[in-house]
Amino acid sequence: MISIVVPTLGRPSLATLLDALSGQLAELPEVELLLVDDRPDDTGELAVPGTLAAYTKVLTGRGAGPAAARNLGWREARGRWVAFLDDDVVPAPDWARRLRDDLGVADRVGGVQGAVVVPLPAGRRPTDWERATAGLAEGRWITADMAYRRAALAAVGGFDERFPRAYREDAELAHRVRLAGWDLVRGRRQVTHPVRPESRWVSLRTQRGNADDALLRRLYGRTWRTQLDLPPGRRTRHVAVTAAGVIALAGLALRAVDRSRRRRRVLGVVAGAAALGWAAGTAEFTRVRVAPGPRSPDEVSTMLATSALIPPLAVVHWVGGWWRTRTVPTGAPVTADGLATTGGGSPRSPRTPEPA
Template structure:
């Protein structure tokens, strides 16, 4: 008789073979019977390098490893759905390719699972090692907030039955943003308990980011609107994220400055430009308060702080219109 699989680990990934290699290496060090868990790596689109990494690990025989691939890029939510739907485990554990599960991770999850519970979810502890104080970038500072998240796919698990009941991840979340909160709220709506397991730990190192990447990150604001549309009450009480007042002051000052300049009202234009500069420098100073003062980083903060408010407001209203969810 075939032995029942206890846990399936699902890892979405795309074109990050070096990070994936380290994640799989951490799973190979689990203090958990290798016959009791499997690892499903799901590539978010065709990726030869990722397939090669999985094949090389499969050849070692150290893990029960499967490689799955989406035909077209659909985002981590779609990749995770493909993973759990092809999983054999009673419990589905999720982590990301840039994470390092603690050797006791799976063991702690299984120890705290009551075998008579078919509908339950778990959220573990995410540890973000930080650089030396003088080397903390804005990106690292924001990444550190992951350790405070109440439910995050870098470290969560649930019964497969819970995913079948709720439908799993909403694939309209095509970026790595809010798809985990959406799953959490879906569990809550169905009355599925979510238990916090601080002993189930995953390390989430701060990975390198490209210069000015915070500008691209503003696009994630689209999915705040989608989450608000689906769960307005939970969003208001647990997320509460929208462009802050200073963003509107900066954007409004800049637009009014241009209008006054076109109308030839130079005194008013000068006053409005001064207002924008003061707010811009204040915003930059806030971002530098607990982060690096290296010249390159300071220049990046000055540059990105000038554009973040406009981009944040733009994507916020873009999402609000797209999903018909208007909120401030």
């Protein structure tokens, strides 16, 4: 049997996903569809097309995020393989048939990823948000469409629920699965991931993911990006730009209250140099984001504003994440029952309390 697990917040995209699956699941000899309703409040039942009713079971999540919702789903699953889909993807018309073919792999293979296609607008360059979404097409082992053997999930304890967002939790799971001796491969099935409408300030909200990066740094040390096959980031530059801005403001504030002409002159020079460093760093970041985009007035103004705000926000979230996870035991994924597990899935130590 193959189990398909879809955590959802009840977004309109779920109906599109279910419509795409209707009529396909009959091509699989044994299959079940587990919808994990992870909405934090009771907003009514999820609508399931009649053609899928015989295959579908709806589970009630805890509103604790996608990692916890997926853990609930695979633990309820009966299949030897568990295929995770996000609720905002659209499976291709032959997705189910190709999934069946993808899972015909050697016993050492613990997971098979599907291909993710992100359609971008024709006739103009993509915006910053559109390019960020398009990055999913190059992502490794992302659960937009990722199938795991249930045995592999059980061996490593599933997703680490200390990751509260749809960010890094899938890469971290894949790393532990490989450490446990399983291979991960790419399959031929395909889903489309449309670019959903977002506020012009979405890049500020996504900086919360820096707190999750701090957790990964705590768990895996300085080489966490290399270990998890993640691309390099800009944190060092963000820290430098933020520090320059803080020094410039502090220098100006001290200069305004200092009565010594000599010290005022020195503070003015320091503040001016720091301000130039901040301006140069912010301009470089803005250029990198504007150059590949449509360069419309609205996009350029958004990039100017957010490029000034992202570095300090990234640093604040990173520091906050570091502080909250400073006592987290390394190498201990957290399960739904509140226990940290070893690679074999046996309880090891109590869960570190969630940060307030």
